[in-house]
Amino acid sequence: MKKIIECVPNFSEGRDPGRIDKIVEPFRGKTDVKLLNYQHDENHNRMVVTVIGEPDALKEAIISAIGAAIDVIDLMKHEGQHPRMGAVDVVPFIPIKNVTMDEAIEFSKEVAENVSRKYNLPVFLYEKSATRPERQNLADIRKGQFEGMDEKLRLPEWKPDFGPSKVHPTAGATAIGARMPLIAFNLNLDTNNLEVADSIAKKVRHIGGGLRYCKAIGVNLKDQGIVQVSMNMTDFTKTSLYTAFELIRIEARRFGASIVGSEIIGLVPLEALVDTAIYYLGMENFSMNQVLEYRIME
Amino acid sequence: MKKIIECVPNFSEGRDPGRIDKIVEPFRGKTDVKLLNYQHDENHNRMVVTVIGEPDALKEAIISAIGAAIDVIDLMKHEGQHPRMGAVDVVPFIPIKNVTMDEAIEFSKEVAENVSRKYNLPVFLYEKSATRPERQNLADIRKGQFEGMDEKLRLPEWKPDFGPSKVHPTAGATAIGARMPLIAFNLNLDTNNLEVADSIAKKVRHIGGGLRYCKAIGVNLKDQGIVQVSMNMTDFTKTSLYTAFELIRIEARRFGASIVGSEIIGLVPLEALVDTAIYYLGMENFSMNQVLEYRIME
Numbered sequence: 001m002k003k004i005i006e007c008v009p010n011f012s013e014g015r016d017p018g019r020i021d022k023i024v025e026p027f028r029g030k031t032d033v034k035l036l037n038y039q040h041d042e043n044h045n046r047m048v049v050t051v052i053g054e055p056d057a058l059k060e061a062i063i064s065a066i067g068a069a070i071d072v073i074d075l076m077k078h079e080g081q082h083p084r085m086g087a088v089d090v091v092p093f094i095p096i097k098n099v100t101m102d103e104a105i106e107f108s109k110e111v112a113e114n115v116s117r118k119y120n121l122p123v124f125l126y127e128k129s130a131t132r133p134e135r136q137n138l139a140d141i142r143k144g145q146f147e148g149m150d151e152k153l154r155l156p157e158w159k160p161d162f163g164p165s166k167v168h169p170t171a172g173a174t175a176i177g178a179r180m181p182l183i184a185f186n187l188n189l190d191t192n193n194l195e196v197a198d199s200i201a202k203k204v205r206h207i208g209g210g211l212r213y214c215k216a217i218g219v220n221l222k223d224q225g226i227v228q229v230s231m232n233m234t235d236f237t238k239t240s241l242y243t244a245f246e247l248i249r250i251e252a253r254r255f256g257a258s259i260v261g262s263e264i265i266g267l268v269p270l271e272a273l274v275d276t277a278i279y280y281l282g283m284e285n286f287s288m289n290q291v292l293e294y295r296i297m298e
Numbered sequence: 299m300k301k302i303i304e305c306v307p308n309f310s311e312g313r314d315p316g317r318i319d320k321i322v323e324p325f326r327g328k329t330d331v332k333l334l335n336y337q338h339d340e341n342h343n344r345m346v347v348t349v350i351g352e353p354d355a356l357k358e359a360i361i362s363a364i365g366a367a368i369d370v371i372d373l374m375k376h377e378g379q380h381p382r383m384g385a386v387d388v389v390p391f392i393p394i395k396n397v398t399m400d401e402a403i404e405f406s407k408e409v410a411e412n413v414s415r416k417y418n419l420p421v422f423l424y425e426k427s428a429t430r431p432e433r434q435n436l437a438d439i440r441k442g443q444f445e446g447m448d449e450k451l452r453l454p455e456w457k458p459d460f461g462p463s464k465v466h467p468t469a470g471a472t473a474i475g476a477r478m479p480l481i482a483f484n485l486n487l488d489t490n491n492l493e494v495a496d497s498i499a500k501k502v503r504h505i506g507g508g509l510r511y512c513k514a515i516g517v518n519l520k521d522q523g524i525v526q527v528s529m530n531m532t533d534f535t536k537t538s539l540y541t542a543f544e545l546i547r548i549e550a551r552r553f554g555a556s557i558v559g560s561e562i563i564g565l566v567p568l569e570a571l572v573d574t575a576i577y578y579l580g581m582e583n584f585s586m587n588q589v590l591e592y593r594i595m596e
Contacts, residue, residue, distance in 0.1 A: 004594065036593050052594060096590065245579055261582045270568065270591040277574040281543055284559045292394070293568040295334050296302065296350060297595055
């Protein structure tokens, strides 16, 4: 594959194996499309798919998968813990190889236009594709969820970017856009005091005055008797993993706490780990072209 | 490419562009063979090629390149700073993807047998392919160099593994074998005292009582006014980059010196850098399958 875009669509179905299979099917057995992973959760009643592909082949596959999800999911009957506004809740596209962010934005708009027309679906452009600042953040668009969406869509300021100004009766509305790769990075602390994790999370995250591309919350890991600072690193090229790690280490001192471990959930771009190795080993003039596997991929 | 072997042959020609081109030519424009790099040095009068390939295609290409080197190089007329015993001095094979070390050893023996027969060349198996312990180390095999090789080859203990027991009149002798990827890792210190770098190198390297898979020497970087501990990490899966880094940091304290920078020369396997990131971020249960590019390569 010369050009690679990653897509991580979230579908509001995490329970019925038959339906799950129908949604995932368009990603299987295609030239230039590779299904990397799909995870579904009973409690959330939601599925996250990770797929990569050449732009043209990926576009065809995601349009089919969105059609399949609209066919099999009825949000009128949907319940689950995770907030959602659509059968296809959100469709992010991430530029991976030989694709610029501008090209990924353009690509996301083409997909959005196509599915809004084909399935009569209201679509919001979000993140880097957003047409106004208040639509960058998915949480702002999704506020009110499926149940409140019909009323919201009639407001002039919430007119969808594509498709009708009313919800799809069974599929709701969908957000589509381009974004940087997101890294789910969690740090465990040697305390069972959730307030400690919460305080640190507030200090390190962007909205609290912390790092620009870091979202964070405190989480209680009851079965392990410890707490965790759970982060989404939204642009590792600007806010490094090691920066968040070192800042949390420093902040934890205030509470006499220490980092006792960490984890990355799901996939991580090679460059984020290389960036970390370069920092700790103090490497000068290191180039990604020195990574053997990177050269093999060329 | 389903299976990948890397080859880093060293040729005793670093000056004549026409000859260099003839030696490198068999690696160009082949399906399933990829020339990653070639560097030649006037002072050393030597060239190091880095190439990867599927076993069958790589075998054909390296046999041709060895033939080309024997055609164009005459060691009777060769001078250069680097020790050498052959026109094709050494040919290491490194298992990279879906190839075991045992398979790489078998592969190296097939190439050795073939070129010894085809070019009437004495060949020693070295490193993991060595047939006796005193032939593991290239320096031991090469001792005496081209000029002393004819006498050495007549000794029963230095009978070559393949080919005649006398030097090739213009191409000398060659060492061929399988080995782990080698990482050239250098750490700079904030002192201009070469004795400090030498003392640290002696302490950290295997023969001095240090790390099992680490070779090290002190080097004077005169133009920068500092010294360097220059290392070859010969099995990063067992002796990690960060282990050498931390050990040198600790040892440097004895002299009131600090590490002020580092560099990796040439290529490095992805896993060596990921291993380093995992250590410093304290990551638990991280799998190489979480590296996006690793999945794309599958």
